[in-house]
Amino acid sequence: MTLWRSIRGTLAALGVTLKAIFRRPATIPYPEVKRVPAPRYRARIVLTRDPRGGERCVACHLCSAACPVNCISMQAAEGPDGRRYAAWFRINFSRCIFCGLCAEACPTLAIQMTPDYELCRRDPLELVFEKEDLLVEDGGKDRDYDFYRHAGIGVAQARGEGSEEEPPADVRSLLP
């Protein structure tokens, strides 16, 4: 019985192996042929632009607050029309765990995940991406989305100029 089992087991296994010779290989020669991941794939993060070509990000810090490993940092600044933007914006990809929580938190769809998985650098400091590295000339996943068409920029007149308003406080001064 055991001998018969051994013969059958060996022959059946050989049959499977022979069949595999005629199968298409399951592997791809990587650097020459690149796999295209699913559109939902979470890899390199980009900052996108609105349909008119302006930066979408309003430096609201929601993404950096959502990030579980605190790898996003930025400095907010304000344009002449009261529109906020990020003076600098930095993502440290050597810390990022590609969870996608930042992209889910962003109200303006500025920060988005892309399927570009080739994120290797010889020097870890090169993995710290600045705003220039992150900005792309495109709207990304929802090209027509325009936050400022929904929310509007500030108000027509400067802050504190209205008849019932007080001028804004200087937050860096100790004086009352």
Added chain:
Amino acid sequence: MSPELQQVGREEFVLNMGPHHPATHGVLRFVLHTDGEIMRRAVPEVGYLHRGLEKLAEAHTYAAYVPFTDRINYLESMFCNQVWSMAVERLLGLQVPRRAEYLRVIACELNRIANHCIALGSIAMDVGAYTPFVYLLREREAINDLLEALCGNRLTYHYVRIGGVAHDVDEGWQGKVRAYLDHLEPILDELHSLVGGNEILVRRLGGVAVICASDAVGWGLVGPNLRASGVDWDLRRDRPYSVYPELSFEVPVGRGEQGQVGDCYDRWTVRVAEMRQSVRLLRQALERLPAGDILAKVPRSIKPPAGEVYQPVEGARGELGLYLVSDGSPKPSRAKWRSSSFAALSIVEHLSRGLMIADLVALIASLDPIAPEVDR
């Protein structure tokens, strides 16, 4: 044996296996006290992959900890996601939409098949058969592709969220899963003909390192390891959660086909049978997938009332539990993971007495421990 040789033979030799050893499945060390080829005892040394994931939970909000649960066990991230979400949902008293529950079942069962592919492949590889490992990796790759299209990542899914799931299925995805299941079932038969009758594999696994039912229960083994010892226990059926009561499936137990109940070969066959049951569950879940929401109304800042909860699920390696204490603040006050690999490792010292060194490798592989889950 001459008296002098008998004297020599009584000496003990201490041998280190690991921390970097292909058969220890991660960074894990075994200190083997041997007498020739025979083991006196093998002591597992754990802690090399300790990342403080339980302590990290105390520093993060409930929602921000979900991506960390992916890293508890990279082969069954979906279950870790799910157990965390279910525990928080129970603290919050949240009802999960039915579509989300079904999507969780689909994602989890796919994850279970992928995990068993690795488990079976590494059992075969550790006892000297390399080919099944490569074949099974090929099958797992297809599941990775499916899960990537669903969740956006191949290993750290971050898919099951508190209150539901992150993404709905795309057009055509269910068809792809069905096509894959049709492709997988003959592959499982092929796997059986490739290795199930192989004399070397059968002799390396059959009757080796037998765990009797009372030992299995006593050492806290769970999942396939427990069922291989003939204990009919599955949380999906015996402590029903999610929508499992609506689906029909069987719980395979070890029958001692090539030796005794509870040997390494049973731990192999139980896993193959579980993959078939997962295919069955997946077909039913895809069939019944209801329409509706995928995420419940979750408060923006999750602050569960003070309290504590223990939530187990039947993961790919068996009961994966989370004990979670909330003090009413946005961050948990304590999280404790009950991991199945840790329990599986604890029985190794007890079983190793009198085993051959080569059989220890088969024992470790058949218990399917994963080092990051042991240390967390």
